[in-house]
């Protein structure tokens with residue numbers, strides 16, 4: 280182990296802070312919100328808060344924030360049109376745990392089910408399927424990243440006697456494409472599949488899905504069984520976090536008593552971060568539904584600005600319905616590195632997150648113009 284003197288420790292910390300500040304200013308390609316101030320909560324870092332156990336059940340360990348966790352869950356349950364008497368959920372470590380949780384519950388209900396998911400789904404979906412050793416079927420997508428419903432119908436019909444789990448996207452990683460639950464349900468009905476479970480991965484767009492116009496069917500009123508979002512994405516959190524919501528009646532089927540904590544086990548991990556519910560609760564209380572809606576509208580304004588500026592310099596770009604992700608053909612490696620742009624199969628994107636301003640877009644566009652001139656010269 281390195282023997283650090285106090286000054287070199289201080290230097291390392293100062294250097295780290297400077298690095299984080301610099302890089303934070305140049306994130307256009309990843310869905311992170313960094314426009315928060317949680318300084319009022321710093322005193323709570325003195326506690327080892329562990330929300331072990333089911334947040335809706337009593338537990339012997341009391342250094343917990345499960346009361347606030349339940350408030351966050353009910354806030355989103357209402358936004359997702361859940362039955363007020365039949366919802367349940369918990370705060371996870373992020374989007375990957377959310378998907379694992381949804382598919383784990385689905386497998387408990389239907390051990391032999393086939394999981395249908397689009398090829399644009401996040402890698403945590405096939406990874407969870409692998410961990411859970413489930414059967415699966417990949418569905419093609421259109422250019423927008425949305426599921427190809429004709430392909431879904433063909434593949435579902437071929438296995439119509441098998442229980443089916445659908446892991447649908449509400450905002451894919453690259454293009455923020457949203458699968459339409461009503462379309463999927465029509466196909467399920469047409470194929471005559473009787474036993475189904477619909478999970479929605481709303482990592483980014485789940486947070487503002489309720490405000491999208493025209494509405495895209497995605498919530499409990501449309502017949503889903505579980506839905507999730509990544510809280511460090513649109514909402515903003517200093518550490519990764521996720522929100523997972525299903526029905527209480529579904530949770531009751533998978534609940535296991537856990538004697539050591541005098542409670543119940545229903546979550547993917549045992550010990551759970553008790554600070555994230557506190558941070559999310561604080562955020563929710565400050566924002567409220569109206570604040571969240573305005574946050575989304577502000578992002579839409581920057582999105583429209585970004586599209587206009589790209590078009591002005593002759594760059595063809597696309598935005599899916601209600602999206603804050605502008606996608607276009609990939610840029611140079613230098614720009615990709617400078618602005619931390621994710622690139623997949625020749626496509627890159629800018630995420631107009633709440634901390635991304637028109638000034639950020641202007642700075643990026645100036646770089647892009649310069650880049651194109653250099654490309655032309657070379």
Ligand SMILES: Cc1ncc(COP(=O)(O)O)c(C=O)c1O
Pocket residue numbers: 372373374375376400401403450451452480482483509519520521
């Ligand atoms: C659509 C989608 N689902 C799931 C995830 C996984 O989220 P996390 O990185 O929080 O595990 C992501 C991450 O970007 C995502 O884009």
